Every structure is written in structure tokens, then in C-alpha cells.
Amino acid sequence: MIRVQREDFDIGVELERLTAGNHHIGGIASFVGLVRDMGGGNRVSALTLEHYPGMTEKKLAEIELEAHRRWPLDASLIIHRYGRLEPGDRIVLVATASPHREAALAACHFLIDWLKTEAPFWKSEETPAGERWVEARAEDDAAMQRWKT
Amino acid sequence: MIRVQREDFDIGVELERLTAGNHHIGGIASFVGLVRDMGGGNRVSALTLEHYPGMTEKKLAEIELEAHRRWPLDASLIIHRYGRLEPGDRIVLVATASPHREAALAACHFLIDWLKTEAPFWKSEETPAGERWVEARAEDDAAMQRWKT
């Protein structure tokens, strides 16, 4: 399941709902991304996430399908927020549930690596020196390469 | 932080507490293990987790320290339950928080692989054919080997 929303989410509630009633699931792996108060050496007082409505949902749905193709998942969830967020705020939740822990862990890792490099979101930070667009990181591209075999 | 307890836990509350007030944290990786309704081809109606009080806490504390030695973590949490549990119940929560997602993801994976092979817990299942002690899996040992370099 995918959701692109302005609102915050409750991790406990989301994970509970993800596995409710399915007793084949042995493990849930998840990753939560938070707004950091530092970025590129600057103090960050807030972050604004812009995205491409339509393409975002399309790409998230595609990659979720790809994760289910690669690993035996019983359920998965991607929630990505947009709008203005402050340090400590949740940005993204990726969760994968499977009978087997390796599948859940690998699929979760794959999805967050993918999100970082392919989902059409852009961050701009409010810093003492003014607004600053976050630059893509080469490490993120490298992390994604590993899944392209 | 480590906790060995009979009681259930709330994932959302635990993760919130783990990162509260620390705005350097960019990501939280977590893994939750659940009781499955199948084990070794048998229908499982309940699971009893036995552990070695004292050694459990000692080994969990050691491995948590080892994770912090290997990766730049800001916070970590291991909660492991014991006693009688039913399908769908939570058994274990491993969570790791770091400025960097790779560190959080790797440390979380390491901790759960380690728990499966080194933490002194034993499961017995209630099945239609009677009580059955769960056997250790060779895959779990293999998964742990990867971290021994």
C-alpha cells in the first residue's frame, strides 16, 4: 500500500494494520526517515518537501510491485510526506512483512534505497544562510546500484 | 537499551521514545518478530518462550555494545518477550537510530541475526501433535556468519 500525504502517521498503528489478521507473517522490517537538524554542515530549522503528484504515486506503486516480485512479501507499506516539516518530524515510513525475516529486511532496504534515488521528491532546507536545495548524494546512487543486478 | 519482559510493547511508543529530543537522527531501522501460526509444517496454536535470566540480559547488553562499536548509532533498543504467546503476538523488537540510514539498517540486521543464534531463548510450540521444541535453523547460523568478518 502506498500513501503520499501532508499529515503525520503513527508507526505503531500503521504496522499493526499492516499485519492484522495475517498469522503467516513472521517479521516486519521497517525504516522511518526523520528530519535532521543539520544538512551539508548547516543548521536546518525546517525542510520543505516538494513532489510530482501523479508520478510519485505511479513510481511508488511500481516499486512496491517490484519488491513483491523479488521477495515473498505478505504486505508492504510506503508512506511519504510532503510539505513543511521540522527537525525530528517523520518524513517517510517503509515497512515490509514476510513469513521470513531475510525477505522482509532485504525488501525494506531495497525500497528505501530506491525511494532516495527514484521517487520524485525534492527537499529544500531553511538554514541561517537562507533556503538551500538539498543536493543528491553519490552514496545514494551507489546504494541503489547494488539492487540493479 | 535492552528489556526482557513478559508484557507486550507498543512499537510506535518505543520508537518515539528512542529518538525523542535527538534531532541528529536521520533514520530508524526496526525489525519486529511475530508468532507465526505455522512451524515446521505444523499448525501452531501457541508458543512458549523460555530463557536464561541473567545470561540473556548480559548477552543482549554485550551485543548492543558491539553494534554501537561497529556503526555510528545514536540509540538502539532490543525488547525480547518470554512466556506464552499466540499467533500474531509480538516476540521481539530491534530498533536502531543513526544520522545515516545505512548504519541503522545494517545494525538492525546484525542485531536480529545475532539474536537468532546467540541469545539464550528457546521456543516450544503447541501443535495438534503435541508440544514440539523448535529446532535451530542452519540458515540462521549462515546469516550470522556474514557478520563474523
Added chain:
Amino acid sequence: MKILYFAWLRARIGCAEEELPLPAEIGDVAGLLDWLRRRGPRFAEALRDLSVVRVAVNQDYVGREHPLRDGDEVAIFPPVTGG
């Protein structure tokens, strides 16, 4: 053809979205980027370094050789930084 701009490309060009007929001389994405750069100083400046420009057509990432048709939704943006 609809063209969408995002993030600092939107900010530098000063436009989020525009609708225009596909100029006859443009056959593909590379042609469109060339054409846009010649459209004025803001475009020239924003699209100066094409190595940091990504393009999606009808909400799929495409290469520079991707053919364009009138009616396409073309999005032009920097490398993504979500997650």
C-alpha cells in the same frame, strides 16, 4: 504539450507549469532541452548543466533520445532527494 518544472529548476525558471504546442522542429527530449535553453536567460541559466537535469515523459523517466509528441506531459527536474 504540458511542461512541468520542479525544485530549483522551477525556482530558477520562475515557472511551475506551462502548456504549449510542440514546436515542429523538436523531435525528442534532447531537442526540447536545446530549444528551451535558447528561450531566454532564465532557461539558459537553469539548464546550463544538463548532467543535473532529469526528464520524465508521461510520468516515466526517459533518456534524451525519447521521442516527443504533442499531448505529452514532460517534467524537467533535478536529481531527486526524497526519502
Added chain:
Amino acid sequence: MKILYFAWLRARIGCAEEELPLPAEIGDVAGLLDWLRRRGPRFAEALRDLSVVRVAVNQDYVGREHPLRDGDEVAIFPPVTGG
């Protein structure tokens, strides 16, 4: 010396914990396991296959060559299955 048994080893031996003075002829973990196997049919059966028996002394995993002293807490159990 305190000896603890867990999981199916506890169930088969029929004892969770016992306190006994370390017999003089036992120098290490291997010696203790040998001695226990000769203690009766339940012990012999439970400890038949030592490849599935793990030992901790004073709450640390140890090998068969680990020396034992009176006052040690020795735990004998099958491979763990938590997590």
C-alpha cells in the same frame, strides 16, 4: 557448582537446576558432560548427541576445553531459537 538445564534438555533430564560439589575428577566442560552421561539413563539419553548441546559457564558461551571450578554456574542447553 550450580548446573542449569534449559529447553528440551531440561525436559528430558527432568531437572531445571541443581547444586552439587564439583567432583574431583572433572577438570573441564568435556569432563563434566562425560560424567553427567554416566549418571543415569535420563542423562545418557538427553546428552547422547553432544553436537546439539551448548554450554555456558558463568553466563558466557565456552568450548569443551573450558576449565571448571567449584562455584561456577554451568548452563547446559540446546542451540537457541529466540528472536
